[in-house]
Amino acid sequence: MDVLWMVPLLLIPLLMWTSGAFVFYFKKFFYVAWMMCLALLAIPLCILKSGGRDVENMRLIRSLVRHVKYLLGLRFEVSGWEHLQTEGPYVIISNHQSSLDVLGLMEILPDRCTMIAKKELIYAGTVGLICWLGGIVFINRKKTSDAKSVMADAAETMLKDQIRLWVFPEGTRNQNGDLLPFKKGAFHLAVQAQVPIIPVVFSSYRSFYLRKEKQFKSGTIRLKILPKIETKGLTSDDVSDLCDKSFNVMHSAFLETSSSVPQSNGPVSH
Ligand SMILES: CCCCCCCC/C=C\CCCCCCCC(=O)SCCNC(=O)CCNC(=O)[C@H](O)C(C)(C)COP(=O)(O)OP(=O)(O)OC[C@H]1O[C@@H](n2cnc3c(N)ncnc32)[C@H](O)[C@@H]1OP(=O)(O)O
Numbered sequence: 001m002d003v004l005w006m007v008p009l010l011l012i013p014l015l016m017w018t019s020g021a022f023v024f025y026f027k028k029f030f031y032v033a034w035m036m037c038l039a040l041l042a043i044p045l046c047i048l049k050s051g052g053r054d055v056e057n058m059r060l061i062r063s064l065v066r067h068v069k070y071l072l073g074l075r076f077e078v079s080g081w082e083h084l085q086t087e088g089p090y091v092i093i094s095n096h097q098s099s100l101d102v103l104g105l106m107e108i109l110p111d112r113c114t115m116i117a118k119k120e121l122i123y124a125g126t127v128g129l130i131c132w133l134g135g136i137v138f139i140n141r142k143k144t145s146d147a148k149s150v151m152a153d154a155a156e157t158m159l160k161d162q163i164r165l166w167v168f169p170e171g172t173r174n175q176n177g178d179l180l181p182f183k184k185g186a187f188h189l190a191v192q193a194q195v196p197i198i199p200v201v202f203s204s205y206r207s208f209y210l211r212k213e214k215q216f217k218s219g220t221i222r223l224k225i226l227p228k229i230e231t232k233g234l235t236s237d238d239v240s241d242l243c244d245k246s247f248n249v250m251h252s253a254f255l256e257t258s259s260s261v262p263q264s265n266g267p268v269s270h
């Protein structure tokens with residue numbers, strides 16, 4: 001008789017475990033905590049190796065992050081590797097659905113490539129510090145004039161130090177099932193440095209990851225690297241066209257890759 005009262009106690013965790021919401025929170029918490037731990041490990045290694053802030057630290061960060069996809073049940077199918085075989089600096093642009101994008105980014109990150117990120121990221125504890133050590137360029141999105149001058153400096157640094165930069169031209173995370181209109185910064189950057197743009201598209205996460213519905217299942221992400229877009233000879237007058245052109249190729253690639261993503265389990269919910 002005494003053990004009977006324990007039945008509901010045991011049932012609660014069981015029910016929570018089988019409910020999607022529990023899995024969602026567990027995986028999200030685990031992801032953040034694990035990334036924090038990896039960053040804590042990476043900080044002394046980066047400092048020992050390069051003595052401080054250096055884009056070369058991204059090699060180490062990349063190799064430390066590669067296994068995280070297995071822990072979350074995610075698979076990446078990459079196509080278009082040949083388009084990354086470009087010498088010298090370039091700007092990579094990609095869509096941005098979630099902090100999980102970091103996993104895909106690390107799958108294909110070329111050498112000497114770092115990112116542009118919102119300045120708030122620097123306060124994300126050990127992750128913030130590792131971002132700084134990896135040479136990430138921080139911008140203040142609320143102050144366009146500041147962001148512009150930081151990005152103009154970045155254009156010079158790219159050429160001087162032979163650095164590649166990854167920018168999320170939507171300017172924010174977005175999971176609305178489509179791309180947001182692009183901001184212009186990435187295109188000014190590429191034109192100012194006169195370097196090519198390499199668009200990269202992540203297929204929609206909606207078949208396995210839904211923030212509002214608290215769903216986080218296993219899933220496959222298609223990562224499509226698209227042919228580079230040259231900017232040689234272009235000026236700031238051409239930025240709008242360049243932006244539209246890039247949006248159009250990425251938009252059709254997004255719709256195409258997202259419609260055919262293999263399902264892990266269950267129907268797609270929209
Ligand atoms: C082992 C350790 C493990 C631990 C863990 C490791 C993980 C760490 C590793 C790695 C993680 C990395 C993950 C990073 C993820 C971060 C993601 C983010 O943070 S996404 C948000 C920030 N990114 C952006 O916002 C960029 C895109 N935004 C832009 O480029 C914007 O254009 C911006 C901010 C520069 C300005 O934004 P506006 O909102 O004012 O909008 P507009 O329309 O683009 O600009 C206004 C006017 O200014 C001109 N303009 C813009 N940029 C210009 C420029 N550079 N030069 C001249 N004019 C410019 C434009 O042409 C426009 O003028 P006209 O309308 O055309 O007349």
Ligand SMILES: CCCCCCCCCCCCCC(=O)OC[C@@H](O)COP(=O)(O)O
Nearest residue numbers: 031032035098099102124125127171172173
């Ligand atoms: C104390 C906070 C700890 C945070 C640890 C996070 C561990 C995961 C590491 C991935 C970093 C990726 C950063 C990222 O993807 O940021 C989201 C922003 O781009 C978009 O933000 P917003 O919605 O536009 O404000």
